[in-house]
Amino acid sequence: MSFYRSRYPRKKGKYEVNSNVRFTTTDCVFKTKITTSFFQLCDARENKKNYKVKDSDDIARYICGHRLLASTSWDKVDYILFPLNIKEGCHWILVVFDIVQRSLEVYDSFPARGGVNFEVKNIVEMLSIVLPYYLSVVKFYDKRPELKATPKYSGIDEFEKIEFHFITKGVPRQQDDSLDCGVFVATFMSL
Template identity: 35%
Template sequence: MYYLRKKAKYGPNNPVRYVTTDVFFKSWVELIYNQFKDNHNDHSLITPEHDVAQVIRGYKLLANIAWDKVDYVLIPINVGQKHHWVLAVLSIQSRCLYVYDSLPGGAAHTRAVREIVQKLAKMIPLFFNSTGFYGKRDDVDWKNNIEYIEKGVSDPLDYVFVENLPEQDPESNDCGVYVCAFAEYISQGILEIPKDEFDHHLHRSRYGALLWDYARKKQDAGAISECEATGLVTGKLGGPRIRKEPVPQWEKLPRPKRKVKN
C-alpha cells in the first residue's frame, strides 16, 4: 500500500486520483468509534488533531495525500477473528464504501467484515465535518448529487459488498496478495476485477520482483522513506515541519441540503 501511495503522489501518469491508508487506520477508527459510543456520541472527541483526521488531511502517513484531492481512498482492513484481509474503497463521488473480499463465505465471516465497515461508514463523515472536508471540494455538486442531497453531512456512508470477484482457495493464506492486486487494479481505474484473467501466482511473483528492485534502487541511491514524510511524522523525526492549513469551524461551512419531497 505504501508503494501505491507513493505512486499516487509522484507518478506522472496516474489514470485516477487515489490514496491509500495503512494498517493502523482501521485500528484508529475502531478506537475512536468505541470512545464515541461509550461517551454517548460526544462530538468533542472528533477533532482535527485526531489520528483519523490527520490521515484525512494529508498528514500522519508517509507520502500521504489529502482526501479532498482524490476520488478514491483504498483502505486495507484486517479481520482479526479470521486473520483475513479485505479491501474497502471509498468513492468520494458516490459517498459509498465498496468492499472487495476474496473470501466470501458464511454468516459469521460476513458479519465480522460488516461490523468493521459499519464503523468506518459511521466515523468518516464525522471527521469530514471536523476537518472542513466539504468546504474543500469544488468537483462535487453538493446541491444536485443525489448521494449527498438525500443524506445529512454526518449520516453514515453507504456500503456495498462487490460481487463476482476472483476468489482465493478457502484453505489458503493468499488474502494479502488478493488485496494488493485489487488495490492495484483500482489504482488503474479498473473497478470491476476480471475474474477469469486473475492469476494470484503471477501477482505474487511480480510483487516479489517489484519489491526487490525497489529496495535495490533505494539502497543504491541512499534514500530513506522518512525524507518523504509530511506533517507530524516529519516533525517527530526532526525534519522541517510543514505548516498545516487552518481548519475552519465546521458550523460555518456550506452544507448539503436535504431534498424536500413534495
C-alpha cells in the same frame, strides 16, 4: 515495475503522473483508530455526552494527508483504499471509499459461506459511521464544494452514515497461506 503490480500503491497514487485515477491509501493501523473512535462515539451517545472529534486526532491526520509518508490529502483524490486486517493477520479486506458516490465498496478476500462475514460487516459499519464525523471536522466539504451539487451529497446531513456495498463477483481471493495484503491490493487493482 508496472503500476498494477506494485506493492506501493500509495506512492504510485501520489507520484504517478500518467494515472487518470486519483487515489490514496491508509495503512492497517487505520482500522484500530476507527474501532477506538467508534466505541468512544457509542459511549458518548449512551451517556448523553457530546462526542468531540479533533482535527489533531489520527483519523483527521490521515484525511489531511499528514499521517503517512507519501500520503495525499483526501480532498485531492476520488478514491481511498482501506486495506483492513480481520482476525489476527489471517484475513484481509479492501474497502474502497468512492468519494463522488459517497459509498464504500467492500472486497472480501475470504468471504463467509452463504453470505457476508459478520465481523467484516461490523468493521465496515464502524467505518461508515465514524468517517462522516472526521470529514466534517477537517472541513473536507469546504475543500470539495463541487460535491454539494451532486445527488449523493445534496440534501443530506454531513454526519449521515456512508452507504456500503459488498462486491462479490470477480474479487481476488487471498491464499490460505498468504498474510500479505500488498499482494491482495495489487491483484485487486489489476482487475
